[in-house]
Amino acid sequence: MTAPKIRSPRKPKGQGAERREEILDAALKLFSAKGLHTVSTRQIAEVVGISQPALYAYFATKDDITAELCIRAFAILVERMEAARADFVPTAECFERALKVYVDFGLQNPDAYRVAFMVEKGLDGTYKERVGDRPMMAGIGAFQRFAEIVAEMRDAGLTHDDDVQRMTQTLWAGLHGLVSLLIARADFPWVEREVLIACHISLLRRGALKNMG
């Protein structure tokens, strides 16, 4: 009658890291399907095929699982930003392409994006004390790659504002707004998504770059 718990076979002695990966995989899938706050550690453990306390051999807290997922996703974003920067030439077209890299990443990795930038961290700093600011640092890593691209545009004399930090923060905020709203409010009556993204990016470009006669 009662659901028979299917247990994954115990890992060989040095292979604990493998289980760790399985936990992260299961967590990511569950978070994608049901949202972050509605997924329990017991649900994660059941998908993996281990007992709930077994999770704590690999992660100190539940937040550490989400933090790890976030860090990994941002490693990918950093890669993409570096790729975008590798064949970057300071033109408006190339600049827009770089902005699109960020948006595409967010929409392709909505769960990682949520963890990194949209999750309540608790204003009392509880979260930070536990997992540190490694997830945010990972995000900032991507942010810095983005700043380098903005710097190239400024060096070419194309930006409207000479302060790279300020300009990057503004652009980042502009991109984040669209990504986070499309993720969090998917049921809002948006105009067609790709059109909206294109419009948004060119608005940001017009705002950021000098108006070349």
Added chain:
Amino acid sequence: MTAPKIRSPRKPKGQGAERREEILDAALKLFSAKGLHTVSTRQIAEVVGISQPALYAYFATKDDITAELCIRAFAILVERMEAARADFVPTAECFERALKVYVDFGLQNPDAYRVAFMVEKGLDGTYKERVGDRPMMAGIGAFQRFAEIVAEMRDAGLTHDDDVQRMTQTLWAGLHGLVSLLIARADFPWVEREVLIACHISLLRRGALKNMG
């Protein structure tokens, strides 16, 4: 030894609505201090001076409390947007002022803003089933006032894009990005806040409006 629970005197018979207000007040204060997910119904009840189950005489669920707070805050935003529209003339300066109304509101009501646009609602739609989309509708109400302002700018032939919905969504996303990041990532090494806001708003204005000779 153990903390003596201080109980608020029972309300007279018709005065239940008064207790309801006290609950909302307590919840708002606690949410502001500790963040949404870390505040429990028991903590709210203790501040009010009643037992925890007594809350459920006034709100069906905890989410209903946050939803109510959100709706009320957005009523204020709608007021402010209407005020901004009342003495609105289609100029770049006035347009920027309207954008600033939104940003200021978000930063002055961070908790309401969080509930309305930044809280995980659960991808399975659990949240919506419970509290409905009244909080979002309240937010959309404000959005529509904003759209009216954009429409005035377009009618004056000042906007870069003729599609009001598209343009409003883009601008909204741009504003939301800044507000939400400043709220959720207060510890990020931002440049000076007021400067950043001013820069952001003028970037959006340049992107949105035609470049007048």
Added chain:
DNA sequence: CACAATAATCGATCAGTGATAACTTATCAC
């Protein structure tokens, strides 16, 4: 092969959570 070491894992349990049920108490109209 036997054996100790230990990585991997489990069952039991804890305090705290949101929520419900059944009950009591104060207040009101008559």
Added chain:
DNA sequence: GTGATAAGTTATCACTGATCGATTATTGTG
């Protein structure tokens, strides 16, 4: 006074993240 009932209580439930101590299973070594 006497019901009716709004306002509030205590006890409890299923569930949550987390901890403890015990128990496997695997491993390199004698």
